[in-house]
Amino acid sequence: MDTLMHYAWLIPLFPLLAFIVIVSFGRQLKEGAAIVGITLTAVSFGIAVLIFWERFQGGGTDYNFVIDWLHIGDIVINMGFEVNPLNAMMLVIVTLVSLLVQIYSKGYMHGDERFPVFYQYLALFTFSMLGLVISPNLLQVYIFWELVGVCSFLLVGYYYFKKEAKAAAKKAFIVTRIGDLGLFIGICLLFWWTGSFEYGAIFESIALGRLEPWMITLAAILIFVGAMGKSGQFPLHTWLPDAMEGPTPVSALIHAATMVAAGVYLVAATYPLFIASDTALTVVAYVGGFTAIFAASIGLTQRDIKRVLAYSTVSQLGYMMLALGVAGAAGYVAGSFHLMTHAFFKALLFLGAGSVIHAVHTQNVFEMGGLWKKMPITALTFLIGCLAIAGIFPFAGFWSKEAILGAVYGAHRYDLLFIALLAAFFTAFYMFRLFFLTFAGKARGKHEAHESPRVMTGPLLVLALLAVVAGFVNTPYAPLLSDWLLSTNTGTAITSLFGEGSEHAAAWLQIVALLISILGVVLAYLMYGKKSISSDTIPETMPWLYQLSYKKYYIDELYHNVIVRPLGWLGFVLDVFDKYIVDGLVGLTAKITQGIGSLHARVQSGQIQSYGAMVIFGLLLLIIAISLTAKGGGLFG
Amino acid sequence: MTVSISSYLMVALILFCVGLYGALTKRNAVVVLLSIELMLNAVNINLVAFSKFGLYPSVTGQIFTLFTMTVAAAEVAVGLAILIALYRNKETVNVDEMDQMKR
Amino acid sequence: MTGEFVAFFILSLLTIGGAVFMISFTRVVHMVISLGVTFISIAGLFVLLGAEFVGVAQILVYSGAISILMLFGIMLTKHDANDEGTGRTWKNRFILLFVIVLFGLLFWGVQNTPWPAPPPPADAPVDNAKEIGIEVFTKFVIPFELLSVLLLVALVGAIIMAKKEGDNE
Numbered sequence: 001m002d003t004l005m006h007y008a009w010l011i012p013l014f015p016l017l018a019f020i021v022i023v024s025f026g027r028q029l030k031e032g033a034a035i036v037g038i039t040l041t042a043v044s045f046g047i048a049v050l051i052f053w054e055r056f057q058g059g060g061t062d063y064n065f066v067i068d069w070l071h072i073g074d075i076v077i078n079m080g081f082e083v084n085p086l087n088a089m090m091l092v093i094v095t096l097v098s099l100l101v102q103i104y105s106k107g108y109m110h111g112d113e114r115f116p117v118f119y120q121y122l123a124l125f126t127f128s129m130l131g132l133v134i135s136p137n138l139l140q141v142y143i144f145w146e147l148v149g150v151c152s153f154l155l156v157g158y159y160y161f162k163k164e165a166k167a168a169a170k171k172a173f174i175v176t177r178i179g180d181l182g183l184f185i186g187i188c189l190l191f192w193w194t195g196s197f198e199y200g201a202i203f204e205s206i207a208l209g210r211l212e213p214w215m216i217t218l219a220a221i222l223i224f225v226g227a228m229g230k231s232g233q234f235p236l237h238t239w240l241p242d243a244m245e246g247p248t249p250v251s252a253l254i255h256a257a258t259m260v261a262a263g264v265y266l267v268a269a270t271y272p273l274f275i276a277s278d279t280a281l282t283v284v285a286y287v288g289g290f291t292a293i294f295a296a297s298i299g300l301t302q303r304d305i306k307r308v309l310a311y312s313t314v315s316q317l318g319y320m321m322l323a324l325g326v327a328g329a330a331g332y333v334a335g336s337f338h339l340m341t342h343a344f345f346k347a348l349l350f351l352g353a354g355s356v357i358h359a360v361h362t363q364n365v366f367e368m369g370g371l372w373k374k375m376p377i378t379a380l381t382f383l384i385g386c387l388a389i390a391g392i393f394p395f396a397g398f399w400s401k402e403a404i405l406g407a408v409y410g411a412h413r414y415d416l417l418f419i420a421l422l423a424a425f426f427t428a429f430y431m432f433r434l435f436f437l438t439f440a441g442k443a444r445g446k447h448e449a450h451e452s453p454r455v456m457t458g459p460l461l462v463l464a465l466l467a468v469v470a471g472f473v474n475t476p477y478a479p480l481l482s483d484w485l486l487s488t489n490t491g492t493a494i495t496s497l498f499g500e501g502s503e504h505a506a507a508w509l510q511i512v513a514l515l516i517s518i519l520g521v522v523l524a525y526l527m528y529g530k531k532s533i534s535s536d537t538i539p540e541t542m543p544w545l546y547q548l549s550y551k552k553y554y555i556d557e558l559y560h561n562v563i564v565r566p567l568g569w570l571g572f573v574l575d576v577f578d579k580y581i582v583d584g585l586v587g588l589t590a591k592i593t594q595g596i597g598s599l600h601a602r603v604q605s606g607q608i609q610s611y612g613a614m615v616i617f618g619l620l621l622l623i624i625a626i627s628l629t630a631k632g633g634g635l636f637g
Numbered sequence: 638m639t640v641s642i643s644s645y646l647m648v649a650l651i652l653f654c655v656g657l658y659g660a661l662t663k664r665n666a667v668v669v670l671l672s673i674e675l676m677l678n679a680v681n682i683n684l685v686a687f688s689k690f691g692l693y694p695s696v697t698g699q700i701f702t703l704f705t706m707t708v709a710a711a712e713v714a715v716g717l718a719i720l721i722a723l724y725r726n727k728e729t730v731n732v733d734e735m736d737q738m739k740r
Numbered sequence: 741m742t743g744e745f746v747a748f749f750i751l752s753l754l755t756i757g758g759a760v761f762m763i764s765f766t767r768v769v770h771m772v773i774s775l776g777v778t779f780i781s782i783a784g785l786f787v788l789l790g791a792e793f794v795g796v797a798q799i800l801v802y803s804g805a806i807s808i809l810m811l812f813g814i815m816l817t818k819h820d821a822n823d824e825g826t827g828r829t830w831k832n833r834f835i836l837l838f839v840i841v842l843f844g845l846l847f848w849g850v851q852n853t854p855w856p857a858p859p860p861p862a863d864a865p866v867d868n869a870k871e872i873g874i875e876v877f878t879k880f881v882i883p884f885e886l887l888s889v890l891l892l893v894a895l896v897g898a899i900i901m902a903k904k905e906g907d908n909e
Binding site: 639640641642643644645646647648650651652654655656657658659661662665666667668670671672674675678681682685686688689690691692694696697699700702703704706707708709710711712713714715717718719720721722724725729730 | 742744745748752755756759760762763768771772775778779782785786788789790791793794797798801802805806809810812813814816817818831832835836839840842843846847850851855856858859868871872875876880883887890891893894895897898899900901902904905
């Protein structure tokens with residue numbers, strides 16, 4: 001029976017086709033490249049929705065299709081694709097956000113000289129991300145993982161003539177590389193121990209107990225290191241805020257909705273590996289929790305609108321990792337749910353920020369203000385995004401955040417619960433600080449701002465709508481998503497281990513969370529909206545605290561001095577070695593040959609007496625040779 | 638003490654070597670020609686000595702010597718003519734400076 | 741101590757001395773003169789070897805014609821220039837070495853060859869010129885004629901070579 005799921009492989013193919021077309025005809029198309037990208041991504045989105053719907057209806061069967069790719073001795077490596085609830089959901093999210101970002105970019109990047117190049121990179125990225133999501137085995141995931149990293153590098157460094165953009169692109173690539181190394185080692189170890197890259201085979205080996213506990217822990221932690229790199233967990237988070245040097249649509253697509261979610265997706269996709277090791281889960285939970293509060297505390301003081309959003313992304317990713325780490329069916333569902341809602345409202349916030357930047361030509365919030373009246377649509381959608389991320393009822397963020405809190409509480413991790421609640425408070429506070437500074441009050445900026453064109457506000461409205469309703473797929477009263485996600489093989493593995501669990505917290509926890517968020521909003525209003533409390537109290541009373549937060553806890557400086565500079569010296573030493581010793585040897589060989597040559601060239605001097613001397617010399621040799629080899633001893637016999 | 642063939646051959650050898658040294662070392666072209674004549678004379682001595690003391694003594698050696706002398710004379714004449722022509726063109730008789738055949 | 745030996749000794753001394761002095765003189769004219777001495781001594785050696793005709797021819801051709809030719813050559817070129825000596829350059833030392841080695845090798849060769857016993861002294865005095873005449877005009881007549889052609893060619897060639905360029909015929 002040929003269901004639509006059999007054609008899931010088409011989904012990444014349309015963006016790839018868009019890439020090829022734009023690369024070939026970009027120069028002629030110019031801004032027409034956007035139409036190519038948008039239409040093809042829209043087709044992918046259509047197929048993704050259809051497949052999602054089919055999987056949703058179809059009950060508990062995943063679809064897996066592989067073909068033999070390489071034969072190495074006895075080992076066969078496959079290539080193919082898989083459709084299960086988790087990645088069906090991811091397919092829809094990625095295609096939808098990519099489509100909206102491409103529509104938005106038509107307005108945002110209008111007039112840019114390298115317009116087609118931008119769409120090329122976007123198409124390539126969409127292809128890579130979709131390929132990553134439907135991969136059925138770890139090797140294929142790794143291939144697309146790297147490809148996604150490359151696209152991120154290209155897009156962050158899009159304004160390559162700017163020094164900061166170049167440095168940021170390099171930093172993004174190198175820091176994620178560290179994570180990728182861990183992932184690669186983890187994949188290799190798993191292959192070595194289980195003989196296969198396929199998810200199914202690996203999970204089966206674990207279920208059958210063929211791997212020792214320490215092996216499972218090691219592999220899980222290494223895979224998590226990869227996820228840390230891509231998802232910007234501490235201490236590999238430093239690249240994400242710097243990656244804001246890329247154009248804002250890029251930040252929306254990659255660094256909010258999709259690529260950074262790849263890490264969370266990977267942990268979720270290999271969840272049976274993690275739940276087999278308590279240590280790994282604890283590591284994930286604590287790293288996630290720490291990252292959440294750490295990033296949130298930095299976001300409190302930042303002045304660049306995009307940087308605040310970047311730290312907020314890091315913090316929210318920490319939340320997702322925290323959810324996954326506390327285990328249980330509840331954690332798995334909560335993490336995936338938050339992944340989906342975050343994609344929508346973070347993309348919304350970034351695109352809104354882009355709209356603001358497009359209008360006022362600055363990114364410093366202290367130069368903005370009073371934009372509520374001038375950019376009503378942007379302001380309204382941004383407000384919805386802030387409400388969603390702060391977790392205010394009944395927006396999407398409320399449902400997903402309380403799902404996470406509920407899972408943490410249900411796992412009896414009260415220390416992490418406290419951290420999560422504190423981070424929620426910070427989140428609400430700094431998001432509304434951002435909102436009030438940008439849109440409320442008097443205009444501090446110099447430019448005459450006006451609303452963005454429809455092609456940019458359209459996607460904002462769509463995302464705002466999603467930010468409102470997306471939460472309703474998994475309320476405690478109708479846990480549709482939860483049931484669906486857990487109905488797969490992975491899900492049954494989880495529930496068999498942890499039981500169904502009470503995924504949703506008691507009502508009192510929901511109310512407490514809501515109150516904390518509202519408290520954050522109110523505090524922000526007082527400090528930045530009405531200005532009744534001075535925003536300078538903490539900077540003045542505890543300047544060192546302010547500085548720590550503003551300077552991002554000096555982590556970048558630490559990395560630079562401890563790691564980057566010694567490596568730079570090592571590089572310099574090696575360069576000198578290469579230039580003088582290796583090149584010197586090569587040059588020496590050349591010079592010796594040349595020297596011998598020119599030495600012998602002196603023979604051709606034109607001096608007849610030299611020639612005569614050589615004749616005599618030859619004659620002597622001949623005489624000696626003949627006399628020595630003559631019969632009977634010859635001359636010396 | 639008789640004068641055996643080897644003594645004559647020795648004399649010829651010494652003359653030859655002296656002439657060879659002069660031909661290869663001297664800078665004046667005329668002196669080079671002189672040294673070549675010396676070498677030819679050494680050969681002549683050898684030939685005549687062999688015609689008397691050799692394995693098959695006959696007069697052929699002396700006839701050969703006459704021929705050699707003739708050829709040597711012709712060679713000197715032509716050589717000097719060349720030398721004079723060269724001198725007219727290059728104002729020098731140093732063989733060191735006659736290196737046009739360098740390449 | 742036969743007379744032959746004494747004569748040989750003196751003549752060879754003159755020969756070698758003349759050659760060595762030729763090499764070591766600085767002025768070209770002196771060189772030619774010592775070479776002339778060498779030539780005459782060689783003629784004496786020829787006579788000692790019983791080749792009187794050759795000896796006379798030697799005097800006629802070499803010390804007569806060739807030495808004068810050389811003097812002409814010297815006079816028509818830079819005759820007052822000194823040959824600034826050979827100098828002790830690398831090249832000259834090498835050549836000296838080669839020459840000495842060559843000398844050594846041939847010396848060894850000569851010494852180690854079993855020469856046949858010298859023939860008994862001639863009983864009847866043989867007329868050397870008559871002998872040579874008979875051989876040349878019977879066995880070697882063709883080379884003899886060719887040699888005259890060679891001399892003609894050399895004569896013509898030398899005149900053409902030494903003519904001033906651009907002269908009208």
